[in-house]
Amino acid sequence: MTLTKSMVLASAVALSPAVLAGGTHGHGHGSSIGEPGVASEASRTITVELYDNYYEPEQIEVSAGETVRFVLENKGNLVHEFNIGTPSMHEAHQEEMMMMVEHGVIQGGKLNHHMMEMDMGNGHSMKHDDPNSVLIEPGKSGEIVWTFSNESNIEFACNVPGHYQAGMYGDVTFK
Template sequence: MTVSKFLIFTAAMTVSASAFAAGAHSDGHGHGHGVNIGKPGDASKADRTINVEMHDNYYEPESIEVKPGETVRFVVENKGSLVHEFNIGTPDMHEAHQEEMQMMVEHGVIQGGKLNREMMAMDMGDGHSMKHDDPNSVLLEPGEVREVVWNFTGKGNVEFACNVPGHYQAGMYGEVNFR
């Protein structure tokens, strides 16, 4: 790598580190602005399990119903050909998170149907990374299966969405309806 390319790369990583340090990827992405969407749940205390399939670019099921206080274990499987995300949040949280996901594409972390896990683990400064390891979210390559266990403590406009650039806009989100 030439010195100029290294300096450009270092500057880009510094900008990303600052953006991530400003409230990304921690405690449910940190964009709730005081909205209570819930909290991580205990799998051994889950009230029920919902299987979620991610396709290119939709979820099955397209919406879910929950009771306030209910703990749900989501078993999420990526059946698409692209990297997809299952993220629980508000529309505002998703909008803010989409900017972070765009940076993950720009820095080569998300590469169509592949994740560069080495880049995800790289220290972006001040101990921040692009690990995408928040309790309300999973980012999966095609064929991967992971769980999200979530306790829905609040009411409001909550949805699950894929924030990989363009996926939300293509309709890859679903409603969480409180009953």
């Protein structure tokens, strides 16, 4: 968890008080999965609806090097995440998301924004602000713009405790 990650492009992620881009948890973007994109360079927009506990659509097809704008709408009753990463990235991130629940940041259907600012020591907090991820309360929406590399093992997933295990993940396939 570092607070020094600052690669969020203002045009790449739309933030509101109820929508927070994902994690100073250290599992953000990486060259193997891609990098933050610029909205004006997106080849298309894909709307993804987040339900309790699945996505619609459940699979997304992209091309290597393609920039996609994702519009994310939480249609469920719980807080959900849309996180682009590899299965191992999701597994590591789930442990940190559990800490967010244990400290009262994620409270079922709402986020405690005050607790997200909590000082965990050594420059760490519960902020959730990597450009490959967004945490969304019910009835709210968010956005991620992402440029994909040629990684063959990418998923989008919700890493809120229990959600991934309940089937809330989807495959990113390459053309």
